[in-house]
Amino acid sequence: MGIKVYGPAASTNVARVLVCLEEVGVEYELVPVDMPSGEHKRPEHLARNPFGQVPAFQDGDLMLSESRAIAKYILRKGGSQLLRECNLSESAMVDVWLEVEAAQFSSAMSPIIFQCFVIPVVMGGKPDMKVVEENLEKLKKALEVYEARLSKFKYLAGEFVSLADISHFPTAHYLLGSPHASAIDAYPHVKAWIADIMARPSVKKVRELMKMASA
């Protein structure tokens, strides 16, 4: 049994896993989960992800949930340098900025993505602009910190690219495709860093999968 990823490529958390598989060049099967019909809340999927979310991930007998944990597993097994676990200080910095990605960047972006993409496209409704504005403010506060960091270092964890950088790409993909993409214009180092990440072949490939899934 090979590697299986369960969930739509358009999901930021699924995309995060896919980009790591592409980075290490491992074959995998992407198994669709029909979320609009509630497939992710039914027993078959719950057996793979007990929180009823995507992705779920399977490698042989191992079943995993939580995209960042899955990402690390894939990168370690694939011998990738994106975690720097051979170096105490470097791996610590990767961990720090991976936490920041979850706690500061994606936490502000998720409600924006939900309002600007999921509600209009999947639910046929209108975005709550108050929620969008509140979270854009949170995002900008985070971007100020990122700008200062990326003015000193080429990448978040230091002079080397890491999972901490790449982990941002799925939410950055949606930010760039939203009416609020210009929010990054005020942060030139952030803008350049995002462009750098988006230029990676693995990222380009997964962005195509994300677009196809949303079509």
Next chain:
Amino acid sequence: MSPVKVFGSAAFTNVARVLVCLEELGVEYEIVDVDFHAKEHKGPDHLARNPFGQVPAFQDGDLVLFESRAICRYVFRKYMATADGTSNLLRNGGDDLAESAALVDAWLDVEALQYEPAVHAVFVQHRVVPALGGTPDETVIAASVEKLRQVLEVYEARLAEYRYLAGGDRVSLADLNHFPYTYYFMTMPYASVFDSFPRVKAWWEELVARPAVQKVARMMADHSAG
């Protein structure tokens, strides 16, 4: 080796999270207080350590870190070697190291992304809002307790199958990371939500009985205003 430094009071859950790790491994440390009332957390010295102006920050020699969960991982990676081998808390004890680490990572993220948001929301309404002169929003509390109940259902099923969250038969950082927020939550009236989950309660009692955890609980109690 000079003691590591932890910036922030033990009363803060995220500071306590780091202290549990240091105590578990017997690492010498020094707590440096950050005076929130004097807005020291937003001053340049602290911002140089934690650019989001939060606690904890952490210093080990030249290395300065922030984000409590990242600090905890670093502490175990570096100081695990000096303990007696039973403190390998980034693994679940299984033979397959990749799988063992992945399961701990997964449940570490479950704590951060599923468990903590529900508990934190209750904590904010019940403790923080009144401290700032406001009235707790019971609707938010009810919704958060319900979310927590759903998470606890998953935990109950998991702990019926395994003694610890990451599987395996030994405690990991994934279990320990639950301590600080749950410690405060258990002092609130909503703690009764745990009563329907006997395996979770047993797991919690065992966690709280650990000497390192007991020590940090005392520090949290001593430093909380009450």
